[in-house]
Amino acid sequence: xxxxxxxxxxxxxxxxxxxxxxxxxxxxxxxxxxxxxxxxxxxxxxxxxxxxxxxxxxxxxxxxxxxxxxxxxxxxxxxxxxxxxxxxxxxxxxxxxxxxxxxxxxxxxxxxxxxxxxxxxxxxxxxxxxxxxxxxxxxxxxxxxxxxxxxxxxxxxxxxxxxxxxxxxxxxxxxxxxxxxxxxxxxxxxxxxxxxxxxxxxxxxxxxxxxxxxxxxxxxxxxxxxxxxxxxxxxxxxxxxx
Ligand code: F6R
Numbered sequence: 092x093x094x095x096x097x098x099x100x101x102x103x104x105x106x107x108x109x110x111x112x113x114x115x116x117x118x119x120x121x122x123x124x125x126x127x128x129x130x131x132x133x134x135x136x137x138x139x140x141x142x143x144x145x146x147x148x149x150x151x152x153x154x155x156x157x158x159x160x161x162x163x164x165x166x167x168x169x170x171x172x173x174x175x176x177x178x179x180x181x182x183x184x185x186x187x188x189x190x191x192x193x194x195x196x197x198x199x200x201x202x203x204x205x206x207x208x209x210x211x212x213x214x215x216x217x218x219x220x221x222x223x224x225x226x227x228x229x230x231x232x233x234x235x236x237x238x239x240x241x242x243x244x245x246x247x248x249x250x251x252x253x254x255x256x257x258x259x260x261x262x263x264x265x266x267x268x269x270x271x272x273x274x275x276x277x278x279x280x281x282x283x284x285x286x287x288x289x290x291x292x293x294x295x296x297x298x299x300x301x302x303x304x305x306x307x308x309x310x311x312x313x314x315x316x317x318x319x320x321x322x323x324x325x326x327x328x329x330x331x332x333x
Contacts, residue, residue: 123216226308231308237277239274242272246264246268286320
């Protein structure tokens with residue numbers, strides 16, 4: 092794991108955006124694994140800016156997202172498909188039919204099998220990850236086996252509470268989601284994980300310095316040969332070795 096610690100979020104996002112800009116310039120025909128949530132928004136904004144400045148194009152890019160809520164259609168404002176359209180896809184020259192997000196509305200088991208196939212057919216070059224306060228990656232909650240492939244999960248109550256901020260009330264937060272499995276995340280050639288803020292400090296410490304165990308899903312990243320972690324000083328504050 093390569094760990095990059097930044098004084099400010101601005102410096103962090105500038106650096107990680109430059110990393111993606113370089114990669115996209117060198118390899119325009121790339122498959123990017125993408126994430127939703129608060130963490131990637133500033134990165135996506137910087138990539139939109141770079142596109143508008145004609146530094147990069149998404150014309151030949153394929154994207155594969157990590158997860159989706161079960162029960163939310165693609166036009167539901169809190170669906171992850173709508174999030175991706177709003178925060179990235181609608182603002183760049185990507186081919187919409189090359190953007191993949193698991194379906195939250197078809198039969199969940201069918202959706203999982205379809206997505207497993209899709210990932211096989213579109214191996215991810217760089218997987219972007221945020222980090223749950225409980226150490227989850229994608230919606231792989233603590234205890235998920237490391238050999239899991241795309242599956243349906245019952246969301247941990249702390250995850251529903253964390254995500255309540257996007258909904259009117261906790262009752263509206265879906266109880267289940269479909270997520271890429273840990274085994275599939277680990278198959279990406281390269282992984283970039285971003286975490287900022289004090290509320291991620293415990294999870295960051297467990298991910299980097301803790302034992303590799305299913306109770307901390309992100310700890311498996313210690314076993315991946317090509318991981319870059321981008322964290323700010325708050326998220327890094329509990330690390331023993333900096
Ligand atoms: C989102 C996802 C989640 C988030 C994590 C952090 O697609 O898979 O694992 O990355 O919950 O969420 P934020 O960024 O909102 O703190």
